[in-house]
Amino acid sequence: MATLEIKDLRAGVTTDEGRKEILKGVNLTIRSGETHAIMGPNGSGKSTLSYAIAGHPKYEVTSGEVLLDGESVLDMTVDERARAGLFLAMQYPVEVPGVSMSNFLRTAATAVRGEAPKVRQWVKEVKDEMTKLEIPAEFAERSVNEGFSGGEKKRHEILQLALLKPKIAILDETDSGLDVDALRIVSEGVNAYKDSGDAGVMLITHYTRILRHITPDFVHVFADGRIVESGGKALADELEENGYVKYVGTTV
Numbered sequence: 001m002a003t004l005e006i007k008d009l010r011a012g013v014t015t016d017e018g019r020k021e022i023l024k025g026v027n028l029t030i031r032s033g034e035t036h037a038i039m040g041p042n043g044s045g046k047s048t049l050s051y052a053i054a055g056h057p058k059y060e061v062t063s064g065e066v067l068l069d070g071e072s073v074l075d076m077t078v079d080e081r082a083r084a085g086l087f088l089a090m091q092y093p094v095e096v097p098g099v100s101m102s103n104f105l106r107t108a109a110t111a112v113r114g115e116a117p118k119v120r121q122w123v124k125e126v127k128d129e130m131t132k133l134e135i136p137a138e139f140a141e142r143s144v145n146e147g148f149s150g151g152e153k154k155r156h157e158i159l160q161l162a163l164l165k166p167k168i169a170i171l172d173e174t175d176s177g178l179d180v181d182a183l184r185i186v187s188e189g190v191n192a193y194k195d196s197g198d199a200g201v202m203l204i205t206h207y208t209r210i211l212r213h214i215t216p217d218f219v220h221v222f223a224d225g226r227i228v229e230s231g232g233k234a235l236a237d238e239l240e241e242n243g244y245v246k247y248v249g250t251t252v
């Protein structure tokens, strides 16, 4: 069992024009076994929330708490957060020229698991997961995300998820830019991860189509830096129908 508690989280950035508050008091609890979909207008702060939890240095937390099983995540380094069981699949995955996918995955798995995986077992594990995600073998020797298409990058995020098996996974628009077949494959990857253990998922998305493959237990509307409404799956359909008009401009 794992629980991620986000309590009154406030965070922002410092720009040339000064301080900019982006998160304005986010409250959310995700328990293992639960999938929470976060939906909201562009620029409302969804990616900032994921970065603040993962520990991106650009985003300064000004108040509030993020607890993983009662431990303060905000006091941990980025590495420690990953080792504690947090995973972020980024909206725009970064390219790392000169580092092969296979080296990157092994290094990450070694860090998260606390010991280097046995070579033969590891090769099989990676190969199996790549096959499931229909990722051609040659990608293992390509530099991390370099020159990958949008959809290829997203599949590789799920490959990491499958291999690292975090307690809590934050998936930031993992469905964006996927063709229908890739959407199904990626969704199956997320569902397999959910089924493989007691995992909690925060799924940031703009589209209900992924929610036909991955069933959310909760849907939250994110507007102007915080969650302004929560409900079940039906809320996603309502948002698709009516948009965010009723939520925008209503927050302080």
Ligand SMILES: Nc1ncnc2c1ncn2[C@@H]1O[C@H](COP(=O)(O)OP(=O)(O)OP(=O)(O)O)[C@@H](O)[C@H]1O
Residues within 6 Å of the ligand: 013, 015, 020, 022, 040, 041, 042, 043, 044, 045, 046, 047, 048, 049, 058, 091
């Ligand atoms: N490093 C930064 N410098 C200046 N402004 C920033 C920075 N990062 C985020 N912002 C601003 O904060 C707001 C929230 O951005 P964020 O990326 O979190 O939105 P989002 O909800 O993920 O949007 P989208 O749905 O388009 O992905 C935006 O107005 C954005 O321009």
Ligand SMILES: [Mg+2]
Residues within 6 Å of the ligand: 046, 047, 048, 091, 172
């Ligand atoms: Mg975003």
